[in-house]
Amino acid sequence: MTPAGHPEHGVEDLCAPGRQLYERALRDGQVNGSEAEAAPCLVDFGLLRPAVTDPARLEPVSPAAALHRLLRAAAERVADERRREARLTETFEPLMRIDERRAAGTDTPALSMLSGTERINRAITEATAHADRELLCVQPRAGQHGRRGDASRVIALERDQKVLARGGRIRTLYQHTTRHMPAILAYHELLHGDAEARTLDEVPDRLIVVDRTVAFLPANADGTLALELRHPALVDYLVTVFDRLWRLATPMHPRAAEQPARDGVTHRQRAIAALLIEGHTDAVIAERLGMNVRTAREHIAKLAALLGSESRAQLGYLIGRSAILDPEE
16 A cells, blocks of 8 residues: 555656665665655565665665566566457457348438437438438428527528439428418528429428438427438338328419418318317417417407307307318319
8 A cells, every 4th residue: 555645656657756765775775674665666666675684774676677577567468468359359259240240231220319409400411412302391380480490491491402403302391371471482482493382271290201211200399309210111101191191282382372262261261160160279279270379269250250150169060060161062
């Protein structure tokens, strides 16, 4: 154990008291044993040893002999480590070959979790870096996220324009409530190439599919977690769902299709009526159709006035009896 006040060190870093005492021992041939108490490292390292004629005194070991002994010990340690290295390699090489065969077809996982908006955007950018076929997007509540949404659109605009420049196609689904939003319209006006957009009353949560090989889905409510899917069957399923929704959607860009009112009831009011008779609250209706609660209530009040309803229950009954929800001929 090292005495208090004496620092621990290696033989290659002799402490000042130890060096001074060893140098004096070399000059004088011996030193008193009590003097070595301030530098016990000299005895520990074999630089001082008891004198044969007087064990109370210490004599120095030749520096050349000490160096030779220490170098030999170091060489033995190095040799031991090399033998240990060889044994480790011999043990693990067969295991590594097994793992390489197992991982050969799974270098890219079929399902990955991405954390953080920056990491998610970076993964999407990397996936679209060489995309030249098709980009499918579902964007619910687009244009309603303030500065954060503006920043995301700037990133997406540059990314999407590169896909179009390579000859790719972009199809985007929005909710009907975004059809006249300046930010969304400006975004599509800035894109040059084969880019189309359509709208539905309701769309599923956000989805991006790149060249029908990789898809990105949100994994939590605030969008800070996302799933990256590369399993062919899952990606094909999502593409099929998108295609079916696309066929039901109303064109918005590059040529918008009108949504005519029928019997004084607008398309949006018909969508609200359908949810009303299912028993949903105003808040749920607003959330599902991508509008605020106040706007939803204004449309509900117009429906009530049109049908002569005096209560919420009566309004549902009158909607059911009316032709509001009948399919168009």
